[in-house]
Amino acid sequence: MGWDEVKEARRRLAREEGVILKDWGGRLPIALIYPNSYYVGMSNLGLHTLYRYLNSYQDIVAERAFWDKGQAIISLESQRPLSDFAVLAFTVSYELDYFNVIQILKTSGLPLYAAERNESHPLVIAGGPCIIANPMPLAPFFDALCIGEAEAILPAMLPVISGGISGKRDELLKALAKLPGVYVSRYPINIPVKRQWAPSLDEATVSSVILTPDTELGDLYLIEVERGCNWGCRFCLTKNAFRPMRCHPLDKILAEAERGLKHRQRLGLVGAAVPDHPQIEELLIKLRQMGAELSVSSLRMKPTSHIVLREMARGSARTIALAPEAGSARLRRVIKKDVSEDDILQSIDKIAGLGIKQLKLYFMLGLPSETDEDIAAMIDLTLKSKQILDKRQTGVRLVLNLAPFVPKAGTPFQWLPMATIATLKHRLSFIKSMLQPKGIKVKAESPAWSQIQAVLSRGDARLAEVLANWEDFSLAGWRRAVAKCQLDVDFYAHQRWDKTQKLPWDIIDSGTKTAHLKQELERALAQY
Ligand code: SF4
Incomplete structure (x- = not known):
């Protein structure tokens, strides 16, 4: 830890505005780690929610830490190294952040694999979409993983951690493995771990806690309006990891808005299907x-409420x-x-007269059966x-935003399977050649990085070895790790898997029956 990092944290x-500073005396110190930069992480409402929730306990002090490449990891609030904390709690939202998770563990001086750690080390846990x-690609690195929403898992988990953190680590892990929604790879139970969710959001406060201009959505006060999505x-x-859809009560959102407007003129209404409130x-x-x-983070095209558009x-x-x-x-x-096309064009017609500056259209590239x-x-x-x-x-x-389809x-x-990189590149360059000359901006995610995302998304425990050997965040670095571990990228990213084969994530009971997923797949294939 250097003076530069301390100065930057200060x-x-x-x-x-809104930082929570607590004395450590007699409290369980938890480092809440977002495995990406401060700029990205501070716009993540999940991080704010956990920070508020953990610090609501008298006997817990939660401090934030981020991955800023090249800098030693220290907590922001008290500028302590991660090894000083009793618990390291990661929130993981994107597959490509797995690289950062490993770098954080490596640079913090802890043994990388959970099996090599004991009670002299912090307990390392994670959650997130x-x-x-x-959880399989990251499972060997974590002592325990949370399968579901924090509001549903932490009330039972935190007392067990507090009570067992000073004792034998094995005893603590065994106790955690018995809790609903907690997966402990060293003590797996013989039935799938059931995903947990809060039955209602009435009691949950999900809004910005800390405001800073130094983040992507720095001019917004964020408020969760709903969670989950009823569309299919x-x-x-999102649909499958956060179902069922639940809404925050109107009066609570308005009270949050009143609080937010004291600090920011703009409110960011967050949810997968905000207009469905x-x-x-x-x-x-x-x-x-x-x-x-x-x-508003999401808008619906059928029906597009004129009042919603007008008010926006x-x-x-x-x-x-x-x-x-x-x-x-x-x-x-x-x-x-x-x-339908009419729904889309009618929505655009309504939007055209509203005086906004920019319309973004999101499409996926390489969807199954795409021709x-x-x-x-x-086009x-x-x-x-x-x-x-x-x-x-x-x-x-x-603006046209294109993202390659990645199977989740x-x-x-x-x-x-996802489409091959060659197919994606070919289609992407054709789309650009047709639209850019007409004054339409085309933004696209990289096919090669999307392929890595697909491998991690459908990965099993073999991916852990690749992640441990991925030395620098570049395509060349990834390829070196893959070659060293002899991983078959094609199998994970580009092969169609048999519906009867065992899946790496069968250890999870998401709440959606496999028979339903198969039926939905059949219905999709019938449209080919
Ligand atoms: S509307 Fe959006 S959040 Fe809902 S199922 Fe479709 S893609 Fe997912």
Whole structure:
């Protein structure tokens, strides 16, 4: 730990509002670790929620730590090294952050694998969407993994940790393995670990705790409006990892908004399906009457409520994002995105007159059964959208965001392969050549990095060895690790898996029956 890191931590603290500083005396110290930069992590509402929740316990002190490449990891609040903490709690949202998880463990001076650690080391635990879907690639590095939502697991888990942290580590791990939603790879139970979720959000407060200008969404006060999603897109991890859909009560959101508006003019309403909140129109009208500027993380195209759009525009929304996901009606049926071309174009027509600055359209590339005709339909739909915007002469900028399809554990498409890198590159360059000359900005995620994501997403414990040998965060570094461990990338990313074979994440009971996923897959295949 150097003086530079301490100075940087203090500089960040000085620019924050809402930080919780506690004396360590007699308290269980927990390092809450986001395995990416401060800039990225401080816009993650899950991190804020855990920070608030853990610090609500009198006998716990939770401090944050982030991975800023090249810097020794210390906690932000008291600038202590991770080895000073009793518990290291990671929240893992993206597969590509697995690399950072390993670097954090390596640089903190702890033995990398859980089996090599004992009671003289911090207890290392993790949770988050990636862990809920498929904990296997990271399992050997963690003492315990949380399969589900913090509100549902931590009330039982924290007393067990507090009571057992000073005793024999094996005893603590055995006690943790008996708790609902906790997976301990050294003491696996003989039935799948049931995913846990909070039955209601009435008691949960999910909003920004610490405000800082030094983060991606630094001008927003974030408020969770709902969690989960009732739609059934067959590729979607969120749908399956966070079901059922639950909403925060209107009066609670408004109370949070009142608190937030004391610090920020703009409110960010967060959720996978914000417009599906049963009182969304009333909510937006009231928020605007309170003087809030609004940003909404998701918007629906069927039906697109004119009141929702109007209130967003009046609430100074600068960008509106729509996600048709696929260009042709056939491919949208395959993925179960239940919107027609008319729904999409009518939504864009409504949006065109609202005075926003930017419209983003999200599509996936390489979806199962995708053909050149589907790509042509995507281009056609984008050009029609542009025509509608141009006709109104409002100067709305159109941006196309493309992400390669990556099969996710626990979804109906978990058995399907992603497209080859060559196919993705070819289609991507064709789309760019057709749209960029027309003034449409095309942004795309890298096919090669998406392939790594696919391998990790469907990975098993063999991936742990690759992660441990991945020395630098580059494609070349990944390939070296893969070659050293003789991992068959093609098997994980590009092969269709047999529906009867055992899956790495069968140790999890997500709450969705495998028979249902298979039925959904069959329905998709019937549209090929
Ligand atoms: S893609 Fe969006 S709308 Fe579809 S199921 Fe997932 S969260 Fe819901």
